[in-house]
Amino acid sequence: MEARYPSESRTVLTDLVLPGETNPLNNLFGGELLARMDRAAGIAAGRHSRRIVVTASVNHVAFSKAIPLGSVVTVEAKVSRAFKSSMEVVIDVWIEDRQTGDKTKANEAIYTFVAVNESGSPVSVPSIKPETELEQQRYDAALRRKQLSLVLAGKMKPDDATELKALFT
Numbered sequence: 001m002e003a004r005y006p007s008e009s010r011t012v013l014t015d016l017v018l019p020g021e022t023n024p025l026n027n028l029f030g031g032e033l034l035a036r037m038d039r040a041a042g043i044a045a046g047r048h049s050r051r052i053v054v055t056a057s058v059n060h061v062a063f064s065k066a067i068p069l070g071s072v073v074t075v076e077a078k079v080s081r082a083f084k085s086s087m088e089v090v091i092d093v094w095i096e097d098r099q100t101g102d103k104t105k106a107n108e109a110i111y112t113f114v115a116v117n118e119s120g121s122p123v124s125v126p127s128i129k130p131e132t133e134l135e136q137q138r139y140d141a142a143l144r145r146k147q148l149s150l151v152l153a154g155k156m157k158p159d160d161a162t163e164l165k166a167l168f169t
């Protein structure tokens, strides 16, 4: 399988925050944002693999900035690294200023998707070739995050998480 570039999976979803999607402080519900990020990341993983993909894990979410009612929210997802059947997808969330059009980073998240066949069994995906400095940084850190996620899920022994352990030694 030929390797692909992260830019080939880039997926951008832009939508408003409507009244039914807010909490009592009139800010976007965390769960609504998680769903938007899951959709964008799933499309990105599907674009990279050209396969059915399922969410295997939400590895990191930082709700660093509240998103008020009426905001124009852009969710941008790109595959940062592909392993055998799994793909890490990094998602950046931006709010657009209505008057200036300037975009401010509001949140970010990292999801893991797995490509599967029609019976739901994992299948191989193409590898990825980072092009930019940021893509290379995200690629380099992805193996540590995969190992952490597997250790936390009880699917890997901490002793086998060599990349992760190297952070502390």
Ligand SMILES: CC(C)(COP(=O)(O)OP(=O)(O)OC[C@H]1O[C@@H](n2cnc3c(N)ncnc32)[C@H](O)[C@@H]1OP(=O)(O)O)[C@@H](O)C(=O)NCCC(=O)NCCS
Residues within 6 Å of the ligand: 054, 055, 056, 057, 083, 084, 085, 086, 087, 112, 114, 116, 120, 121, 122, 146, 149, 150, 153, 155
């Ligand atoms: C995700 C799923 C396909 C993994 O199946 P599995 O039998 O555990 O398969 P494997 O152990 O072979 O793992 C497959 C890949 O997923 C990765 N993976 C599994 N759990 C993971 C986790 N918690 N974090 C990171 N990666 C994970 C494995 O490392 C492996 O990656 P690799 O092939 O790139 O090395 C399976 O658990 C599943 O179908 N889950 C439900 C998915 C779903 O419905 N999501 C929507 C939520 S409602």
